[in-house]
Amino acid sequence: MKTTFFWFRRDLRLSDNTALFHALSENQQVIPLFIFDSNIIEELPKNDARISFIYKQLQSINEELKKIRSSMLVLKGSPKEVWQKIISEYEVKNIYFNKDYEPYAIKRDTEISTLAKNNNIAVFSYKDQVIFEENDVLKDDETPYTIYTPYKNKWLKAFSSTLCEAKKSENHLTNLAKTQFSFPSITSLNFNLSSIKVKPYSLANLESYEAERNFPAIDSTSYLSPHLRFGNISTREVINNTKHQSEIFLNELIWREFFMQILFHFPHVVNQNFKVKYDQINWRNNEKEFVLWCEGKTGYPIVDAGMRQLNETGYMHNRVRMVVASFLCKHLLVDWRWGEAYFAKKLLDYDLSANNGNWQWAAGTGCDAAPYFRVFNPYEQVKKFDPKLKYISRWVKDLHELSYPSPMVEHKFARERAIATYKKGLEGV
Ligand SMILES: Cc1cc2nc3c(=O)[nH]c(=O)nc-3n(C[C@H](O)[C@H](O)[C@H](O)COP(=O)(O)OP(=O)(O)OC[C@H]3O[C@@H](n4cnc5c(N)ncnc54)[C@H](O)[C@@H]3O)c2cc1C
Numbered sequence: 001m002k003t004t005f006f007w008f009r010r011d012l013r014l015s016d017n018t019a020l021f022h023a024l025s026e027n028q029q030v031i032p033l034f035i036f037d038s039n040i041i042e043e044l045p046k047n048d049a050r051i052s053f054i055y056k057q058l059q060s061i062n063e064e065l066k067k068i069r070s071s072m073l074v075l076k077g078s079p080k081e082v083w084q085k086i087i088s089e090y091e092v093k094n095i096y097f098n099k100d101y102e103p104y105a106i107k108r109d110t111e112i113s114t115l116a117k118n119n120n121i122a123v124f125s126y127k128d129q130v131i132f133e134e135n136d137v138l139k140d141d142e143t144p145y146t147i148y149t150p151y152k153n154k155w156l157k158a159f160s161s162t163l164c165e166a167k168k169s170e171n172h173l174t175n176l177a178k179t180q181f182s183f184p185s186i187t188s189l190n191f192n193l194s195s196i197k198v199k200p201y202s203l204a205n206l207e208s209y210e211a212e213r214n215f216p217a218i219d220s221t222s223y224l225s226p227h228l229r230f231g232n233i234s235t236r237e238v239i240n241n242t243k244h245q246s247e248i249f250l251n252e253l254i255w256r257e258f259f260m261q262i263l264f265h266f267p268h269v270v271n272q273n274f275k276v277k278y279d280q281i282n283w284r285n286n287e288k289e290f291v292l293w294c295e296g297k298t299g300y301p302i303v304d305a306g307m308r309q310l311n312e313t314g315y316m317h318n319r320v321r322m323v324v325a326s327f328l329c330k331h332l333l334v335d336w337r338w339g340e341a342y343f344a345k346k347l348l349d350y351d352l353s354a355n356n357g358n359w360q361w362a363a364g365t366g367c368d369a370a371p372y373f374r375v376f377n378p379y380e381q382v383k384k385f386d387p388k389l390k391y392i393s394r395w396v397k398d399l400h401e402l403s404y405p406s407p408m409v410e411h412k413f414a415r416e417r418a419i420a421t422y423k424k425g426l427e428g429v
Contacts, residue, residue: 001029002093003177005086008034008072009105011098011128011231012057014064015170018128023096024172030096031177032065033086034058036076036189039104049196049314049348050226055186057232062183070176074184079108083115092121098128098231101264102352129228129235130257131155131163134264137257144265145258146274146367152254164236164243196314198348199223203238206245213248216305216317217390222249223315225349228256259357262367269356271337273365278372281365281425284333292408293328294342296396299407300378302386303327305395312395314348319385325362326376330418331409336363364422372422375415 004027006020012034014020023030036051044051062072075082086092095116100109113123127133137154138144145151186193201224212220222242227233235253242249263269273279292298296307306320316324321343328339340359344350360366364374386392389399398404 001091003090004028004030004094004096005090005092006030006032007095007097008032008058008061009097009100009231010229011234012054012061013232013234014061014173015168016166016234016237017098017169017231018126018167019096019098019124021167021169021172022124022126023094024169024175027094028175029177030175031090031179032061032070032072034072034074035079035082036074037108038076038078041076041189041191046190047192047194049194049198050230050350051189051191052186052194052196053198053226053348054230055189055191055193057230059183065173065176068173068176069178070173071179071181071183073179073181076184076189080111080115083112087115087119087121092116092119094122094124096124096126099125099133100129101134101260103263103267103270128167129231130260131235131239132158132257132261134261137261144261146262146266148255148258148368151258151261152251155254155257161240164240166234166236166240196312196348198226199315201227201233203241203245206242206249209246210248214319214385215391216320217386217388217394221318225315225351229349229351255357256351256354259353262357263353266367269360269366270352273363274360274367274369275365277426278363278365278422279425280428282333282421283335285335285338286332289332289408290328290334290338292405293324293332293334293339297405297408298327299405300327301389301392301396301399302378302382305392308395310343310346314346316347317391319381320391321358322362323376323378323381325359326370327378329363330375331378331411331414333418333421336360336365372426373419375418377411377415379411 004023006023011017041051058072058074065071109125116123132155137151137158201222203222208220212218224238228235228238239250239253266274294307296304296311298304302320303324306316306324310316325339328334329336336359340355343355347355357366361369364370364372382392393399
Protein backbone atom coordinates (compact mmCIF):
# COMPACT_ATOMS: atom_id res chain seq x y z
CA MET A 1 0.00 0.00 0.00
CA LYS A 2 1.24 3.47 -0.86
CA THR A 3 2.26 5.58 2.10
CA THR A 4 2.33 9.29 2.83
CA PHE A 5 4.99 10.60 5.18
CA PHE A 6 4.69 13.68 7.36
CA TRP A 7 8.14 14.93 8.41
CA PHE A 8 8.32 16.75 11.78
CA ARG A 9 11.12 19.33 12.07
CA ARG A 10 10.60 22.61 13.94
CA ASP A 11 6.87 21.98 14.40
CA LEU A 12 6.73 19.40 17.18
CA ARG A 13 2.99 19.32 17.80
CA LEU A 14 -0.12 17.51 16.59
CA SER A 15 -2.48 20.47 16.69
CA ASP A 16 -2.69 23.49 14.39
CA ASN A 17 0.13 22.17 12.23
CA THR A 18 -0.23 23.23 8.58
CA ALA A 19 1.62 20.47 6.74
CA LEU A 20 0.23 17.81 9.07
CA PHE A 21 -3.26 19.17 8.44
CA HIS A 22 -2.79 18.84 4.66
CA ALA A 23 -1.12 15.43 4.91
CA LEU A 24 -3.98 14.06 7.00
CA SER A 25 -6.91 15.72 5.29
CA GLU A 26 -5.71 14.70 1.83
CA ASN A 27 -4.44 11.17 2.54
CA GLN A 28 -4.83 8.02 4.56
CA GLN A 29 -2.08 5.86 6.02
CA VAL A 30 0.07 8.80 7.00
CA ILE A 31 3.28 7.98 8.87
CA PRO A 32 4.73 10.72 11.08
CA LEU A 33 8.51 10.81 11.02
CA PHE A 34 11.26 12.56 12.94
CA ILE A 35 14.94 12.38 12.01
CA PHE A 36 17.69 13.17 14.52
CA ASP A 37 19.95 14.78 11.94
CA SER A 38 23.48 13.46 12.45
CA ASN A 39 24.91 16.45 10.56
CA ILE A 40 23.66 18.65 13.41
CA ILE A 41 23.64 16.48 16.50
CA GLU A 42 27.08 14.98 16.16
CA GLU A 43 28.54 18.38 16.98
CA LEU A 44 26.63 18.59 20.27
CA PRO A 45 27.61 17.44 23.77
CA LYS A 46 25.97 14.21 24.95
CA ASN A 47 23.77 15.98 27.47
CA ASP A 48 22.68 18.84 25.20
CA ALA A 49 19.57 20.40 26.71
CA ARG A 50 17.93 21.03 23.31
CA ILE A 51 18.17 17.33 22.44
CA SER A 52 16.52 16.44 25.75
CA PHE A 53 13.79 18.98 25.10
CA ILE A 54 13.12 17.65 21.61
CA TYR A 55 13.27 14.06 22.85
CA LYS A 56 10.71 14.67 25.59
CA GLN A 57 8.41 16.49 23.21
CA LEU A 58 8.59 13.63 20.71
CA GLN A 59 7.94 11.18 23.52
CA SER A 60 4.81 13.06 24.56
CA ILE A 61 3.56 13.23 20.94
CA ASN A 62 4.19 9.50 20.64
CA GLU A 63 2.15 8.84 23.80
CA GLU A 64 -0.75 10.76 22.22
CA LEU A 65 -0.39 8.73 19.04
CA LYS A 66 -0.37 5.45 20.92
CA LYS A 67 -3.83 6.28 22.29
CA ILE A 68 -5.13 6.10 18.72
CA ARG A 69 -3.08 3.00 17.88
CA SER A 70 -0.53 4.92 15.87
CA SER A 71 3.10 5.87 16.53
CA MET A 72 5.95 8.00 15.29
CA LEU A 73 8.91 6.70 13.33
CA VAL A 74 12.02 8.17 14.93
CA LEU A 75 15.30 7.66 13.09
CA LYS A 76 18.84 8.97 13.27
CA GLY A 77 21.22 9.73 10.42
CA SER A 78 21.86 12.16 7.64
CA PRO A 79 18.46 13.10 6.20
CA LYS A 80 19.45 12.02 2.70
CA GLU A 81 20.56 8.56 3.81
CA VAL A 82 17.51 8.15 6.03
CA TRP A 83 15.17 9.07 3.19
CA GLN A 84 16.98 6.76 0.78
CA LYS A 85 16.40 3.92 3.24
CA ILE A 86 12.74 4.83 3.74
CA ILE A 87 12.19 4.98 -0.02
CA SER A 88 13.78 1.56 -0.41
CA GLU A 89 11.56 0.06 2.32
CA TYR A 90 8.18 1.73 1.68
CA GLU A 91 6.16 2.56 -1.36
CA VAL A 92 6.19 6.30 -0.66
CA LYS A 93 3.55 8.35 -2.44
CA ASN A 94 3.89 11.78 -0.82
CA ILE A 95 6.11 13.67 1.60
CA TYR A 96 4.69 16.62 3.55
CA PHE A 97 6.62 19.10 5.67
CA ASN A 98 6.57 22.69 6.88
CA LYS A 99 9.06 25.13 5.40
CA ASP A 100 12.25 26.12 7.16
CA TYR A 101 14.14 29.22 6.04
CA GLU A 102 17.67 28.63 7.34
CA PRO A 103 20.40 28.08 4.72
CA TYR A 104 21.20 24.54 5.88
CA ALA A 105 17.51 23.58 5.94
CA ILE A 106 16.91 25.02 2.48
CA LYS A 107 19.82 22.97 1.10
CA ARG A 108 18.59 19.83 2.91
CA ASP A 109 15.03 20.24 1.68
CA THR A 110 16.14 20.86 -1.90
CA GLU A 111 18.20 17.67 -1.74
CA ILE A 112 15.32 15.62 -0.36
CA SER A 113 12.86 17.10 -2.86
CA THR A 114 15.19 16.12 -5.73
CA LEU A 115 15.55 12.62 -4.31
CA ALA A 116 11.76 12.38 -4.04
CA LYS A 117 11.21 13.66 -7.56
CA ASN A 118 13.68 11.11 -8.94
CA ASN A 119 11.57 8.43 -7.26
CA ASN A 120 8.22 9.79 -8.46
CA ILE A 121 7.26 10.94 -4.99
CA ALA A 122 5.30 14.17 -4.60
CA VAL A 123 6.56 16.75 -2.09
CA PHE A 124 4.30 19.31 -0.41
CA SER A 125 5.74 22.08 1.76
CA TYR A 126 3.88 24.79 3.66
CA LYS A 127 4.39 28.03 5.50
CA ASP A 128 3.80 27.35 9.18
CA GLN A 129 6.31 28.84 11.62
CA VAL A 130 5.62 32.44 10.63
CA ILE A 131 2.66 34.57 9.65
CA PHE A 132 4.62 36.19 6.82
CA GLU A 133 7.47 34.40 5.13
CA GLU A 134 10.41 35.63 3.09
CA ASN A 135 8.61 37.36 0.22
CA ASP A 136 5.28 38.19 1.87
CA VAL A 137 6.32 41.55 3.28
CA LEU A 138 8.45 43.46 0.79
CA LYS A 139 9.05 47.12 0.03
CA ASP A 140 6.97 48.68 -2.75
CA ASP A 141 9.83 48.01 -5.16
CA GLU A 142 9.66 44.30 -4.19
CA THR A 143 13.02 44.30 -2.41
CA PRO A 144 13.37 43.10 1.20
CA TYR A 145 13.19 45.46 4.13
CA THR A 146 16.39 45.94 6.10
CA ILE A 147 14.98 48.36 8.67
CA TYR A 148 12.61 47.00 11.30
CA THR A 149 10.08 49.85 11.74
CA PRO A 150 8.87 50.09 8.12
CA TYR A 151 8.89 46.27 7.96
CA LYS A 152 6.72 46.14 11.07
CA ASN A 153 4.32 48.77 9.69
CA LYS A 154 3.88 46.83 6.45
CA TRP A 155 3.54 43.58 8.41
CA LEU A 156 0.75 45.09 10.52
CA LYS A 157 -0.99 46.51 7.46
CA ALA A 158 -0.96 43.13 5.75
CA PHE A 159 -2.05 41.25 8.87
CA SER A 160 -5.59 40.00 9.30
CA SER A 161 -7.11 37.52 11.73
CA THR A 162 -7.80 35.03 8.95
CA LEU A 163 -4.02 34.48 8.70
CA CYS A 164 -4.15 33.18 12.25
CA GLU A 165 -6.95 30.68 11.70
CA ALA A 166 -5.98 27.32 13.13
CA LYS A 167 -5.09 24.49 10.75
CA LYS A 168 -6.90 21.83 12.67
CA SER A 169 -4.62 18.88 12.07
CA GLU A 170 -5.80 17.39 15.38
CA ASN A 171 -9.24 16.73 13.85
CA HIS A 172 -7.84 14.33 11.25
CA LEU A 173 -5.60 12.07 13.29
CA THR A 174 -7.64 9.01 12.32
CA ASN A 175 -5.87 9.14 8.96
CA LEU A 176 -2.59 8.24 10.59
CA ALA A 177 -1.30 4.76 9.80
CA LYS A 178 -1.86 2.19 12.54
CA THR A 179 1.70 1.36 13.48
CA GLN A 180 3.71 0.29 16.50
CA PHE A 181 7.14 1.67 15.83
CA SER A 182 9.40 1.24 18.80
CA PHE A 183 10.44 4.54 20.31
CA PRO A 184 14.23 4.76 20.73
CA SER A 185 15.77 5.24 24.16
CA ILE A 186 17.80 8.42 24.63
CA THR A 187 20.96 6.35 25.11
CA SER A 188 20.41 4.47 21.85
CA LEU A 189 20.58 7.91 20.20
CA ASN A 190 23.93 8.38 21.97
CA PHE A 191 22.60 11.12 24.27
CA ASN A 192 21.79 11.50 27.96
CA LEU A 193 18.94 13.51 29.41
CA SER A 194 20.05 16.95 30.53
CA SER A 195 19.36 18.20 34.06
CA ILE A 196 18.34 21.61 32.63
CA LYS A 197 14.58 22.10 32.91
CA VAL A 198 12.70 24.13 30.31
CA LYS A 199 10.39 26.67 31.90
CA PRO A 200 6.79 26.36 30.73
CA TYR A 201 5.52 29.36 28.79
CA SER A 202 2.69 31.61 29.79
CA LEU A 203 0.57 33.74 27.49
CA ALA A 204 -1.73 35.03 30.20
CA ASN A 205 -1.20 38.31 32.03
CA LEU A 206 0.72 40.11 29.35
CA GLU A 207 -0.90 43.37 30.46
CA SER A 208 2.18 44.21 32.48
CA TYR A 209 4.55 43.05 29.73
CA GLU A 210 5.24 46.51 28.38
CA ALA A 211 6.01 48.02 31.77
CA GLU A 212 7.97 45.11 33.20
CA ARG A 213 9.62 43.22 30.37
CA ASN A 214 12.96 44.99 30.80
CA PHE A 215 13.35 44.06 34.46
CA PRO A 216 15.17 40.73 34.63
CA ALA A 217 14.19 40.05 38.25
CA ILE A 218 10.49 40.04 37.33
CA ASP A 219 9.05 37.03 35.54
CA SER A 220 7.00 39.11 33.15
CA THR A 221 8.12 37.78 29.77
CA SER A 222 6.46 34.77 28.22
CA TYR A 223 9.34 32.22 28.21
CA LEU A 224 7.94 31.22 24.87
CA SER A 225 11.19 31.19 22.90
CA PRO A 226 12.23 27.50 23.06
CA HIS A 227 8.61 26.44 22.57
CA LEU A 228 8.29 28.62 19.47
CA ARG A 229 11.72 27.52 18.27
CA PHE A 230 10.74 23.87 18.21
CA GLY A 231 7.12 24.53 17.33
CA ASN A 232 5.51 23.04 20.44
CA ILE A 233 2.94 25.76 19.93
CA SER A 234 1.93 27.40 16.67
CA THR A 235 2.70 31.05 15.95
CA ARG A 236 -0.94 31.47 14.96
CA GLU A 237 -2.14 30.26 18.36
CA VAL A 238 0.33 32.56 20.12
CA ILE A 239 -0.83 35.60 18.20
CA ASN A 240 -4.52 34.74 18.59
CA ASN A 241 -4.05 34.50 22.33
CA THR A 242 -1.99 37.62 22.77
CA LYS A 243 -2.81 40.20 20.13
CA HIS A 244 -5.44 41.91 22.27
CA GLN A 245 -3.27 41.85 25.35
CA SER A 246 -0.12 43.63 24.25
CA GLU A 247 0.92 45.46 21.13
CA ILE A 248 4.53 45.48 22.33
CA PHE A 249 4.50 41.70 22.64
CA LEU A 250 3.31 41.41 19.04
CA ASN A 251 6.17 43.71 18.03
CA GLU A 252 8.62 41.21 19.49
CA LEU A 253 7.09 38.42 17.43
CA ILE A 254 7.49 40.68 14.40
CA TRP A 255 11.20 41.09 15.25
CA ARG A 256 11.39 37.30 15.02
CA GLU A 257 9.93 37.31 11.51
CA PHE A 258 12.05 40.33 10.54
CA PHE A 259 15.29 38.50 11.35
CA MET A 260 14.04 35.34 9.61
CA GLN A 261 13.53 37.21 6.36
CA ILE A 262 16.89 38.98 6.77
CA LEU A 263 18.63 35.60 7.05
CA PHE A 264 16.75 34.29 4.04
CA HIS A 265 17.57 37.25 1.79
CA PHE A 266 21.06 37.95 3.11
CA PRO A 267 22.52 34.54 4.00
CA HIS A 268 26.04 36.04 4.09
CA VAL A 269 25.14 37.30 7.59
CA VAL A 270 25.77 33.79 8.93
CA ASN A 271 29.51 34.40 8.79
CA GLN A 272 29.91 38.01 7.80
CA ASN A 273 28.89 41.48 8.89
CA PHE A 274 25.60 42.56 7.37
CA LYS A 275 27.34 45.88 6.68
CA VAL A 276 30.67 45.35 4.95
CA LYS A 277 31.93 48.73 6.08
CA TYR A 278 32.47 47.14 9.50
CA ASP A 279 34.84 44.52 8.12
CA GLN A 280 37.96 46.46 9.11
CA ILE A 281 37.29 46.55 12.85
CA ASN A 282 40.41 45.41 14.61
CA TRP A 283 38.91 43.02 17.18
CA ARG A 284 41.21 42.34 20.11
CA ASN A 285 39.94 38.75 20.48
CA ASN A 286 41.77 38.06 23.72
CA GLU A 287 41.05 34.41 24.52
CA LYS A 288 41.58 34.70 28.27
CA GLU A 289 39.16 37.61 28.48
CA PHE A 290 36.65 35.69 26.39
CA VAL A 291 36.80 32.78 28.86
CA LEU A 292 36.15 35.16 31.78
CA TRP A 293 33.10 36.48 29.94
CA CYS A 294 31.84 32.94 29.19
CA GLU A 295 32.24 31.91 32.83
CA GLY A 296 30.62 35.03 34.25
CA LYS A 297 33.79 36.28 35.94
CA THR A 298 34.17 39.75 34.42
CA GLY A 299 33.69 41.63 37.71
CA TYR A 300 30.65 43.39 36.20
CA PRO A 301 27.80 41.88 38.24
CA ILE A 302 25.08 42.31 35.60
CA VAL A 303 27.26 40.66 32.94
CA ASP A 304 28.26 37.86 35.29
CA ALA A 305 24.67 37.30 36.39
CA GLY A 306 23.55 36.96 32.78
CA MET A 307 26.31 34.55 31.81
CA ARG A 308 25.75 32.44 34.90
CA GLN A 309 22.00 32.34 34.23
CA LEU A 310 22.79 31.17 30.69
CA ASN A 311 25.28 28.53 31.82
CA GLU A 312 22.97 27.15 34.49
CA THR A 313 19.61 27.31 32.76
CA GLY A 314 20.10 27.69 29.00
CA TYR A 315 18.15 30.95 29.19
CA MET A 316 19.02 34.62 29.68
CA HIS A 317 16.68 37.56 30.00
CA ASN A 318 16.57 39.72 26.85
CA ARG A 319 17.72 42.94 28.51
CA VAL A 320 20.72 41.11 29.95
CA ARG A 321 21.46 39.44 26.59
CA MET A 322 21.81 42.94 25.17
CA VAL A 323 24.12 44.01 27.99
CA VAL A 324 26.43 40.98 27.84
CA ALA A 325 26.60 41.13 24.04
CA SER A 326 27.46 44.82 24.05
CA PHE A 327 30.06 44.20 26.78
CA LEU A 328 31.78 41.47 24.77
CA CYS A 329 31.86 43.35 21.47
CA LYS A 330 32.55 46.82 22.81
CA HIS A 331 34.19 46.66 26.23
CA LEU A 332 36.34 43.67 25.30
CA LEU A 333 36.41 44.16 21.52
CA VAL A 334 35.81 40.48 20.89
CA ASP A 335 34.34 39.63 17.49
CA TRP A 336 30.55 39.19 17.74
CA ARG A 337 30.93 35.80 16.01
CA TRP A 338 32.62 34.41 19.14
CA GLY A 339 29.75 35.50 21.36
CA GLU A 340 27.18 34.32 18.88
CA ALA A 341 28.81 30.88 18.75
CA TYR A 342 28.84 30.65 22.56
CA PHE A 343 25.13 31.55 22.74
CA ALA A 344 24.45 29.00 20.00
CA LYS A 345 25.99 26.29 22.18
CA LYS A 346 24.13 27.26 25.33
CA LEU A 347 20.73 28.77 24.50
CA LEU A 348 17.70 26.51 24.68
CA ASP A 349 15.96 28.89 22.32
CA TYR A 350 18.95 29.11 19.96
CA ASP A 351 17.69 30.18 16.60
CA LEU A 352 20.16 31.16 13.89
CA SER A 353 18.19 34.12 12.56
CA ALA A 354 17.34 35.70 15.95
CA ASN A 355 20.74 35.01 17.46
CA ASN A 356 22.67 36.32 14.49
CA GLY A 357 20.38 39.31 14.04
CA ASN A 358 20.59 40.31 17.68
CA TRP A 359 24.36 39.79 17.93
CA GLN A 360 24.93 41.91 14.86
CA TRP A 361 22.54 44.47 16.33
CA ALA A 362 24.60 44.61 19.53
CA ALA A 363 27.91 44.76 17.66
CA GLY A 364 26.62 47.55 15.42
CA THR A 365 27.40 45.51 12.29
CA GLY A 366 23.80 44.45 11.63
CA CYS A 367 21.06 45.71 9.34
CA ASP A 368 19.16 47.92 11.77
CA ALA A 369 21.80 47.98 14.46
CA ALA A 370 22.68 50.05 17.50
CA PRO A 371 25.09 52.80 16.41
CA TYR A 372 28.73 51.92 17.08
CA PHE A 373 29.20 54.77 19.55
CA ARG A 374 26.36 53.48 21.74
CA VAL A 375 28.17 51.54 24.42
CA PHE A 376 25.93 50.24 27.17
CA ASN A 377 27.12 51.35 30.60
CA PRO A 378 26.68 48.20 32.71
CA TYR A 379 26.37 50.24 35.93
CA GLU A 380 23.62 52.43 34.48
CA GLN A 381 21.83 49.31 33.24
CA VAL A 382 21.82 47.97 36.80
CA LYS A 383 20.51 51.28 38.18
CA LYS A 384 17.68 51.29 35.65
CA PHE A 385 16.72 47.66 35.43
CA ASP A 386 17.90 45.90 38.59
CA PRO A 387 18.10 48.70 41.15
CA LYS A 388 17.62 46.41 44.14
CA LEU A 389 20.13 43.90 42.76
CA LYS A 390 17.49 41.19 42.93
CA TYR A 391 18.43 39.58 39.63
CA ILE A 392 22.14 39.95 40.30
CA SER A 393 21.97 38.37 43.73
CA ARG A 394 20.00 35.45 42.35
CA TRP A 395 22.86 34.49 40.02
CA VAL A 396 26.00 35.99 41.57
CA LYS A 397 26.05 34.36 44.98
CA ASP A 398 29.63 35.47 45.68
CA LEU A 399 28.91 39.14 44.96
CA HIS A 400 29.94 40.28 48.44
CA GLU A 401 32.81 37.88 48.90
CA LEU A 402 36.45 38.77 48.63
CA SER A 403 36.83 36.16 45.91
CA TYR A 404 34.47 38.07 43.59
CA PRO A 405 36.69 39.55 40.85
CA SER A 406 37.18 43.27 40.42
CA PRO A 407 36.12 44.67 37.02
CA MET A 408 38.36 43.20 34.31
CA VAL A 409 38.46 46.50 32.48
CA GLU A 410 37.56 50.02 33.56
CA HIS A 411 34.31 51.21 31.97
CA LYS A 412 35.36 54.68 30.80
CA PHE A 413 38.61 53.40 29.34
CA ALA A 414 36.84 50.50 27.56
CA ARG A 415 34.16 52.78 26.16
CA GLU A 416 36.68 55.18 24.70
CA ARG A 417 38.80 52.33 23.32
CA ALA A 418 35.73 50.79 21.65
CA ILE A 419 34.64 54.02 20.02
CA ALA A 420 38.15 54.77 18.80
CA THR A 421 38.62 51.24 17.41
CA TYR A 422 35.27 51.25 15.61
CA LYS A 423 35.93 54.73 14.23
CA LYS A 424 39.35 53.72 12.94
CA GLY A 425 37.89 50.57 11.34
CA LEU A 426 35.15 52.52 9.64
CA GLU A 427 37.51 55.23 8.41
CA GLY A 428 39.88 52.61 7.09
CA VAL A 429 37.38 51.60 4.41
C1 LIG B 1 22.45 38.78 21.82
C2 LIG B 1 21.05 38.22 21.70
C3 LIG B 1 20.86 36.92 21.24
C4 LIG B 1 19.57 36.39 21.12
N1 LIG B 1 19.41 35.09 20.65
C5 LIG B 1 18.15 34.59 20.50
C6 LIG B 1 17.97 33.27 19.99
O1 LIG B 1 18.91 32.54 19.66
N2 LIG B 1 16.69 32.81 19.91
C7 LIG B 1 15.61 33.58 20.25
O2 LIG B 1 14.46 33.10 20.15
N3 LIG B 1 15.77 34.83 20.69
C8 LIG B 1 17.00 35.36 20.84
N4 LIG B 1 17.15 36.64 21.32
C9 LIG B 1 15.94 37.47 21.51
C10 LIG B 1 15.34 37.47 22.91
O3 LIG B 1 16.33 37.71 23.87
C11 LIG B 1 14.61 36.18 23.25
O4 LIG B 1 13.71 35.84 22.22
C12 LIG B 1 13.80 36.36 24.54
O5 LIG B 1 14.65 36.74 25.60
C13 LIG B 1 13.12 35.04 24.90
O6 LIG B 1 12.40 35.16 26.11
P1 LIG B 1 10.81 35.21 26.09
O7 LIG B 1 10.28 34.11 25.23
O8 LIG B 1 10.38 35.25 27.51
O9 LIG B 1 10.58 36.60 25.37
P2 LIG B 1 9.30 37.53 25.26
O10 LIG B 1 9.76 38.90 25.65
O11 LIG B 1 8.15 36.96 25.97
O12 LIG B 1 9.05 37.60 23.69
C14 LIG B 1 8.13 36.73 23.01
C15 LIG B 1 8.79 36.13 21.81
O13 LIG B 1 9.13 37.14 20.85
C16 LIG B 1 10.33 36.77 20.17
N5 LIG B 1 11.37 37.78 20.43
C17 LIG B 1 11.46 38.57 21.51
N6 LIG B 1 12.53 39.41 21.40
C18 LIG B 1 13.10 39.12 20.22
C19 LIG B 1 14.22 39.64 19.51
N7 LIG B 1 14.98 40.65 20.00
N8 LIG B 1 14.55 39.10 18.32
C20 LIG B 1 13.82 38.09 17.79
N9 LIG B 1 12.74 37.57 18.40
C21 LIG B 1 12.38 38.07 19.59
C22 LIG B 1 10.77 35.43 20.72
O14 LIG B 1 10.26 34.41 19.89
C23 LIG B 1 10.09 35.41 22.10
O15 LIG B 1 9.86 34.12 22.58
C24 LIG B 1 18.44 37.18 21.46
C25 LIG B 1 18.65 38.48 21.94
C26 LIG B 1 19.93 38.99 22.07
C27 LIG B 1 20.10 40.40 22.56
